[in-house]
Structures are given as C-alpha cells and as structure tokens.
Amino acid sequence: MSVEIESFATRRTVLGALATSPLWMSSAWAQPNNLKISHQFPGGSIARGDFRDRLCRMFASEVEKRTRGGVKFSIYPDSTMMQPGAQFGALRSGKLDMALVPLSYAGAEAPEANIGLMPALVTSYEQGYGWRNAPVGRELSRILGEQGLVIVSWIWQAGGVASRGDPIIAPEDARGLKVRGGSREMDMLLQNAGATVVNMPSNEIYNALRSGALDAALTSSTSLISFRLQETARSLTTARAGSYWFMFEPLLMSRSVFERLTKAQQQAVMTVGADLEKFAMNSARMDDAEVATVYRGVGARVVDLNPDALRGWQEVARNTAWKDFAARNSNCAKLMALAEQSIAAI
Template sequence: MTFSRVISRRHVLAGALAAPAVLSFARLGHAATTLKISHQFPSSSGDEGDFRDRLVRRFAAEVEKRSNGELKFEIYPGSSLMKTNSQFSALRKGALDFSLYPISYAGGEAPECNIGLMPCLVSSYAQGLAWKTKPVGEEFNAYLEGKGVKIITWVWQAGGAASREKPLVSPEDAKGMKIRGGSREMDLMLQAAGAAVLNLPSNELYVAMQTGACDAGITSSTSLISFRLEELSKNLAAGKGKSYWFMLEPLLMSKAIFEKLPKEQQDLILKVGAEMEPFGLKGAQEDDHKVVEVFQKAGAKIHDLDDAVLEKWKVIARDTAWKDYAAKTPLSAKLLKLAEEVQA
C-alpha cells in the first residue's frame, strides 16, 4: 500500500479537518508533507505566552527549515482540532500526527501511562529528565511504541495547588475539599486525605472553579498561569521549591505516521525533538517562579511546601497510588521499581 493511498483512506475516515500528513508541494516544486500538531494549551505569540505552544512552534519551524520545506506543519492550540482527551487515541490510530500531551491523560486506555503523574515519585526536573536514558525510560518508550506512539521531546513540569478559599498545602487541608488532581493516582492520594476529586483536563479548570464545582486545582505552573486561575484563587501552594506533583508532558508523534516518512526525515524529527528539551526545561522552571508573581499580584497568599509536608504526602501516596498502580500489571510494577531507582 502506498503512502498516498494511506493518506486518502484517512481523509475518508477522519474528514478533511483531522486528516494528518497531508501532501502538498514545497517551494521549487518538491513534494511536501504537512503534519498536524494538536494540543490543549493557549496559543502564543513570538516569545510571549505558554511555552508549550512556543516549543511546538519552534520545533515545527526548525524541522521545516532543515528539511528545506519538505516537512510543513499546521498547529492547532486550545484543542481546536479535536478534544483534549481524544488526542492520544488519535495518535495511536494515525488520525493525528503530533500532540504535546499530558501523558497521564492516556491512563484510561493505557494504564501504565499514569506513572507520568505519580505523586511524590519525581521530586526534581533532573530526576524526571534522567528517565530518558535510564531503564525506566527505555521500558516506557517501548511500551508507548507498542501502543503506536513515540516520544519526540521529553518535557516535565512541576505543579502547584490553586484554591478558591482555604489553602491546600498539607494532607490535613484536603479534608472536605473538591480537588482536581490530574491523574487516577493523584486522585487516590487525595481521596485518602479526605478530599472529593474531579476528573477533568486542566483547560476546563477555570469553569469548574468559577462555578464552585471545584475548590482547588492542582496543575502545572504554566497551566495555572495560562488558564488564569489567579482570578479565582485566594491561595497558591507553589511548586517552585518542592512539589509532590511532577508531570511528564512530552511532544508525542504517531508511530504509524513516523514510519511512513523517509529515514532522513525521521532522523531530523528525532534530532530536533531532542534539541527542544533544554527549551522545555527552561520554560517550566521560569514559570515555577512566574506563577508566584502572577498570583501575588492578584492578591493571593503564597504557601511553600517543606520536607515534612512532602513526607506526609509521600506516606499516603505509597500506601494508595503507588500500591494501586503496581498491582495493575507486571509492567506497572516494573516501571515503578525502575523509577524509584532514579535518584533525585
């Protein structure tokens, strides 16, 4: 089956809007492939705005430049191409080319993905980024590729808790609160602390907090800023120093689409993807500090987490989230064990 026939079939199945890898003609008449990147985050402009959108735009521009226009990109921020929770499945099926995606959102159809937001497992950027070259990263890569998805750029983000009224710092604070945690494992830990939990993507947090359906939202520093949660919050437990919330939020590519490309284009995508990782790290770290400034300016009270508080959360996480995850499959147990071997 030729590449053009595959593309034609997907156009019929997915419709013109969502169809990936559209063939066109580059300058000088060379055939070009247009790839679609979808994500849930707000659009950026130049050097301003959500660094995750800026990362995919830098990636796209660099790949297009180095491929002499043979690879082109269309970028769809704000879940404008498809709903947030549909993107992982679309990648697997080859109905979407790329997504910068919070990996734990895939936990419903790929439970092992929830290790990407396991409370208290990762406690620093260096520790999380070290996964890439450690056995845990190799196993996780192999698992994702078996599901039809490739990691192109490793991105980790620390997170904090924005709350409408009372602060959410220690486990004792969670009792009676309605909290969005971001993954099944986070929810298990929060429930054990006495909270009610909500399962929704971070781009739906504003409305949930605005209506009172949610008392506190735990998400990345960047999302706390981009989704303007300072407008609704009186307190912020910041993640700039210490946090029990670190999420793997990589740039992903459909393996089916990747394998249809020539070897030189595959190599280029992987090379540029790796080159984006320092930009992602810098953006995440800068937002860990910027979020404090944004919330302070809006009048919120800032709270930092210390080692004693983190240890309280970790005790609960081990007895709930870690235990539940390890019992799911032999691979889950193996991934958790390998992740614990990566030192902070």
C-alpha cells in the same frame, strides 16, 4: 498511426527514465508531509505565550528548515482540533500526526500512562529529565512504541495548587474539599487525604473554580498562569521548594506517521525534539517562579511546600497510589520498580 505509436513509446521511455533518475527521486523526497500538531493550551507565537505552544511552533519551524520544506506543520492550540482525551486514540490510529499532551490523560486506555503523573514519584526536574536515558525511560518508550506512539520531546512540569480558600500544604489540608488532581493515582492520593475528587482536563478548571464546582485544583505552574486561575483563587501553593505533582507532558508523534517519513526526516524530528528539551525545562522553572509573582500581584496568599509536608505526601503515595499502580499489570510493576530504583540512585 505509426507516428502516434512511436510518439507514445517515446514519451513512455522518457517518463520511465525520469522516474528512475536521481533528480526525479530527489524531487519526490522533497514533497511536503503536511502534519498536524494538536494541543489543549492557549495559542501564541514563537516569541510569546504558553511555552508549550511556543515549543510546538519552534519545533515546526526548525524541522521544516532542516528538511528543506519536506515536512511542514499546522498547529491547532486550545483544543481547536479535538478534545484532549481524544488525542491518544487518534495518535495511535494515525488519524492525528502529533500532539503535546499530558501522558496521564491516556490512563483509561493504557494504565502504564499514569506513571506520567504519579504523586511524589518525581520531585525534581533533574530526576524527571534523567528518565530519558535511564532504564525507566527506556521501558516507557518501549511500551509507548508498542502502542503506536513515539516520544519526540521529553517535557516535565512541576505543579502547584490553586485554591478558593486556604492553601493546601499538608495532606490533611485537603480534607472535605472538592479537588482536581489530574490522574487516577493523584486522585487516589487526594481521596486518601479526605478530598472529593473532580475529574476534568486543565482547560476546564477556570470555570469550575469560578462556579464553585471545584474548591482547589492541582495543575502545572504554566497552566496556573495560562488559564488565568489567579482570577478565581485566593491561595496558591507553589512548586518552588519542591512538589509532589510533576507531570510528564511529551510531544508525541504517531508511530505510523513517523515510519512513513524518510530516515533523514526522522532524524530531523528526533534531533530537534531533543534539542528543545532544555528550552522546556528552563521555561517550566521560570513559570514556577513567575506564578508566585502573578498570584501575589492579585492579592492571593502564596506559600511553598516544606520538606515535612512533601515527605507526608510521599508516604501517603507510597502506600496507596504506587502500590495500586504496580498491581495493575506486569508493565506497570516493572515501571514502578525501575522508577523507585531511580529514586534510590539520587
């Protein structure tokens, strides 16, 4: 009996020593966090496909390398994990680890999110990416942080209009058409122009255009390609000469998930996320150019916005969507004021 007691005490002493030793603690740090990244865009590989899916895969590979396998990822493209609109609630509750998702999709839950697709507020990539370190971007990060979200990568995309009929250039061209805008404020702009608004995520546009449920749809240049909308459209208005449709589509992490990572892992996540923003901007610009080639290749009429048309859309937005957004709550008012300051600074 005494031998058994002594043996048990010895094992307990050894285990206790191991638990407090640097070697044991290092091993515990290296235990992988298996995080899930969800998005609605077509899947591919690091080398090929929709750049938003590629960015997620590049991010996962680089963070895993920098954390020596301490953080691993599984990627779920094409809404295979959950529907686009469900991702924000899941991120905020910690039920979903990460998502690359249009921020405006959270507008119903958090009205501040609609700043991410505010018509004619952002009209260039330089302006959009400038938000990251500008007062408007810091305020947006603060608001999202309070709502349980961390911006890992700032991703902006210009968009155009795919149409079953004539191209939509000036506001009056939308009159009488069924059009998908993509956010509450974009819908308000279209309604003021005389369109009937149809709400749906970008991965449902193809079938709606094919069936005639939509006459036209505004979406990013990348989605205009990835979702093969050229098969359903006779006309395309591109973003090559400027656009009143710029969408913020960040790579987000649940704050509760972020906070359970070690400081070194958090630093790896944020550093890699920031490093990939140049890839995102260059890829989006390439898609703005490529989309014109793709649509022209199937015989669609391809046009660009002219400066007068862009100013016309901005004037409509200033008196409708911008004013409505600023009146929703104090956060929205502050965001709009800071965003307008960023326009004046250009």
